[in-house]
Amino acid sequence: MDGRNIPGFYYEDQERKKYFRILPNHHAPPSGSKYAKENIKKRAEESKKRKLSEAFANQKRQQQVQQSIVLQSPIARSLERELGRRGHHSQRKHDWAKASAHGLQSRAVTDENDDDSEILHFDVDPVTRSLVVGRTNDRIESMFPKYNKYPDLTGSDVLESNERLTSSVNSPPSYYCHTKRIYPLNSRISSMNVSPVSGTLVTTTMGSSRPPIIHLTTHTDLTGISELYAPHDITTIWTSAPSPSAAPSETIAVGTSNALLTLTRTSSTGWTTAKPLGLPSDAQALTWLSPTTLALGLRNASIHLWDARSRGHRLCLVNRSAVTALRRADDATRLVVAGLRSELALLDLRMPRAEPTARGPRPPSLPVLAFDYANEANAALGLDVQPELGLVAAGDENGAVRVYSLRTGETLREFAAQGGRDGERFRSHCVRFVEDERGEMRIMAALGKTVMEFAW
Structure with a gap:
């Protein structure tokens, strides 16, 4: 059988x-x-x-490759790194930053006219998508996307404007060359920021024969109420920085020639000014590390922390040269610092600091990373950081805009300088990472008489 x-x-x-x-x-x-x-x-x-x-x-x-039982053990993770099978966490983030920078393409988003002057500063209103620029002729201009009409923010046009924005997000925005203008200010514009809390446009001037001023307007379409503040005993205003949060109150920090100024308001009060901190040198750079902690970069190369709750401060870092720009990195303890003598570095508040010697000042802080940067003597060049993508964007003295990896300091992209019609080479005094209507991040830089965009 x-x-x-x-x-x-x-x-x-x-x-x-x-x-x-x-x-x-x-x-x-x-x-x-x-x-x-x-x-x-x-x-x-x-x-x-x-x-x-x-x-x-x-x-x-x-048909499948069977992994060895040894490599499945937790002990084998270090072995995988040695064999190159699996990249370190920092290396993977660097690869992500490198891939993000690889696809950047440049284009101009504003028209250039013969009667225009150079753009020094700009910012984008996240609600109306209007682009506000400050020029060397001391004028402020507001531009709107071509797919959007001038919205009436006091009426029903807000909803219609948002509908037009939503229906046009598939095409990248460019801006009208016809603009609305505010009256000219009294001296050179030193900073321009849109508050993320209330949308207030904050513009400061450096001052010259006339005292410097702080200009506030409620709407970036130039239809709101404007307020002017002229601080006493201040010769120069260098920069400003609106707080990222309204808790406990909306605060605007202003860096001047000898002090830190603050403008504060709550839901029930108007703007109130104060001088909470006197400084030994010019405050040329400001950045908020948290809603209550502000970092100040001074001309004498020192970097201070100021707490908005206790009103206390302390010296935390020393740069190798005068600080010209500051940005929060990927953590509240890390700062990207730009200075003179071609210095651009990542500093960490937790790094050990050398004690001052009896014969001289405190030695400079040791950098975590150093970037390939060119700026010997220009006091105000653009700088911004995008921690989620791990990118740093900066303008250099040659007029180029460089994109670096925040993880390794490597130069990932370099966009050549934009020359004027008469052969003049412009430098970028303002560089920003801006999120568009689709939630995609792009780099915008003021170069000469136009604003350039580097996007994917």
């Missing part, structure tokens, strides 16, 4: 190893019996499915 198929018989090879006659259903044992005709048919189908499944599993096992 070799188990060959014999018509009318069923071979039981597992138990009795003999043939049994298959009886019709009306002569078969009870339905629960495994020798009934229907049950034998069902068992044959199940056996066929099982063999097909086993064959497929065997084929899949043969």
